[in-house]
Every structure is written in C-alpha cells, then in structure tokens.
Amino acid sequence: MPAARKYGFPIRAIIDRYCADNIPQVPARFGGSIGRSCFVIAMIHPLDLPSPLQWCWLEWPNSRENSLEVLMRKVIATDRAPKPIAQLSQATVCNGIVYMAGVSSRDPKTAKVIGDTIEFQVEQTMQNVKAILEAAGSSMENVLRVECFLESREHFPALNAAFLKYFPKDPPARAVLMVPFFGLEGMLFEVIVTAAVDQA
Template identity: 35%
Template sequence: MSISIHASKAPQFPLPFSHAIRAGDFLYVSGQVGVNPDTLEVSGTTIEEQTEQCIRNVGAILEAAGISFDHVVKTNAFLSRAEDIPAYNQAYKKIVAAPYPARTTVVSGIGSYLIEIDVIAYIPSPRSNA
C-alpha cells in the first residue's frame, strides 16, 4: 500500500502528481524546481539560487512526511546546462550534509528552469558512514 504526501509549504501546481508517495519504508519525492512556494515564481537567475530553493522545497515535503534530508538515500538532479554542474555541486555541498546520498546528475531540457531535483528517502533511519 502506498500513501500520498501533500506538503502545504511546497509549491502547489495544478498538475497530476503527488508531492511524494510513501511505499513501505521509502518515500519517493516528485521533482521540485527552484520556485518560491508563495509566489510560484522562479527564485533567482543562477543555478545556486535555484538549487537552494529546490532543496528547500524538497525539505518541506520531507518535513511533511516527518523526516529530514538526512534520510535521503538517492538524489536525481536534472540541469538545463552542462556548464552549471560545478556551481550546482558547490551549492549542493553547502546544503546537503555528508555522508552524501547516492546521486545522479543529468543535463536535460527542462524548459525555463535551471534545475529539477527528486529524491528517495529511507524513513526508518538517517544516513550514516559505514
């Protein structure tokens, strides 16, 4: 059985998806873009600004599920431009604590957004170094 998670502090779009789905011990968070949840406007023009907003949006969804970014085991990031990868890595490293989740970064055409991030979290326990 799966449970839909709705986060009032994350952007609300009139699109057919849940903010997240809990399936067993895992939470699958839908892709979030760098949009301010109050205005639905893109947060800044740089990859750093939009990455920070993406991660805040993901964090709001994790919080609504009763967990934190420390429970994230996999991150998928979709960037509009390959040249933004180094700056994305720097912004990500400032916000996400080590040990870092497994991660995939793909350059893809995602319209006017510079980045979209989705994550998978393991609910019972946070990440730790082995």
C-alpha cells in the same frame, strides 16, 4: 483491497498458493517469517488507481483465521513547498520510503519559478525538497538518491556546492542529466529525490 475484490481477483487463492509453509524465508526487514508473509501483485483497473499495478505487502502473523494487514501508500502534501501544477502528488510514502516528484525552484506561494542564477535556483530547490521530506516524516540526512537535471555543464560547481552544504557527511547516491530545456520558463534545475522515513 476493495478494487481487487470489486473485480473478483481470487486473493485468498493467491494467499493459499504462495503463503504455504514451505516458502523461503522472507527478509526480516519486511517483518516476514516462513510461511506467513508474501508479496502479491494485484492487478487494478486503471480507472481505480493511477497505475495498473499496485504492490502490496500482505502479512499473516499468526494464522489464516487472522485478518490481512495491507500496507498502502500515503500521499504527501504540504503548503511549505509548491503545489503540483498537474495531476500528481508532491511525494508518496510506501514501506518507509519517500518517493518525491520532480522539485524545482518554484515559489511555494506563487508556484512560479524564481531566481535568475543557478545558485539561487539550487538553493530554493533544496529548501523545497527539505519541506516535503519533513512533511513526509523524513529529513535531508535520510536521502538515499538524488536525480539531478541541469541545463548546462557549467552549473556543476553550484550543484556540488549545494551537496557539500546539505549533505556534508555520507552523501546520497546521485545521477546528473543534461536537458536542453525544461517545461517551465526560466527553470535551470530540477531534482527527483528518494529518501527513507525517520525511524520511530
């Protein structure tokens, strides 16, 4: 963790304190074991990372003589979906979870919002979501949660129809918010998706 070392954070002192052999059992899904794994919140200078906080999973599988294994985030970028128009990523992956930025019906080639109807925009948005998920090693079947933003309550039928098409079985959790206007002209719909990465 170069940024932490750069600013002199006592990582070993943190490890020595919180990775003692008497700490509680770490959940198996994190690959932990008693006294050998821990969560550490490293304070990072804002100039080094977009966020001043960075969560890291530190695992010490055998002994304190072994090196630390740090799981860092992975940035996802694909030409099959519209590129961001601001300083952000299409999606990031950390610890097997895909965190997607807001996705709309922007055309992957022109980056412009396309479609005059809510039905068209929802369909194009789902295609963009699918492309980003596949680039991240995930799929529509692995979607955990979808946050939807609609311009009108009258657009619910189109949204529900899309969920029946793309999530026919065991649909993800969903939240829907009404917004008076979007940041881009002509936009009627936007989603934020969280999904799990496919298991190898």
